Amino acid sequence: MPISSDHRQYWQTNLRYLAILLTVWFLVSFGCGILFVDALNHYRIGGAKLGFWFAQQGSIYVFVLLIFIYVYLMNRLDTKHGVNE
Template identity: 75%
Template sequence: MALPRAYDRYWRTNLRYLAILLTIWFAVSFGCGILLVDELNRLRIGGAKLGFWFAQQGSIYVFVVLIFVYVYLMNRLDRRYGVNE
């Protein structure tokens, strides 16, 4: 059974949003917390080295912000396809 075109476009867009947001989170958590830690440790935020801060708290803050961005994007997508609550 073939899926309707609108259903297919909806899920393709949803997966694109997920891929983009997870890529951002990976870049921040792995890139800033592990790969770039030595360069970021030259700067300080709130008394802590910036690389350490990203590894301990920064990636969590970014993840929470990305959750809100995902909610906003999905609400907009739901309205566009008429599946909102």
Template identity: 70%
Template sequence: MAKEFSQTNLMKTPDKTTAQRYWKENLTYLAILLVIWFLVSYGAGILFADALNNFRLGGFKLGFWFAQQGSIYVFVLLIFVYIFLMNRLDRKYGYDE
């Protein structure tokens, strides 16, 4: 027995300009999040480590903490931020399920 699909169940195919706007906004999110990740991992862990080592977090120098753990925490946080942003973007352009 074949299932019948109603018109509301079929997702409309977006036009080319909508897909381009979606992709451009997606790349903007990616660029911003990657810059944040770079600044935290490379900047705070290596470039600015000496300046950050004047402060302490949990008994460790802040530059050392960013190099060892902080950049990992920020990376995981950025994953969740990206998920949130992409879900919102999908709803905005009609790609959500």
């Protein structure tokens, strides 16, 4: 069964959302928590160095925020393509 162009566009958009959100999560968790930790440790948040905070707390907060963003984007995409619940 051939795949329609609407179906293909839906999945391409979905994969684009995933790629962008996973890139943001990678940059926050790996970048801020490991790669840029020395530069970020010059600043403090809540008494802790910012690089340490990102490694321990910040990446988790960003991950949860990205889940909510993904749900919002997918609900909007589902509505656009008529596959919403």
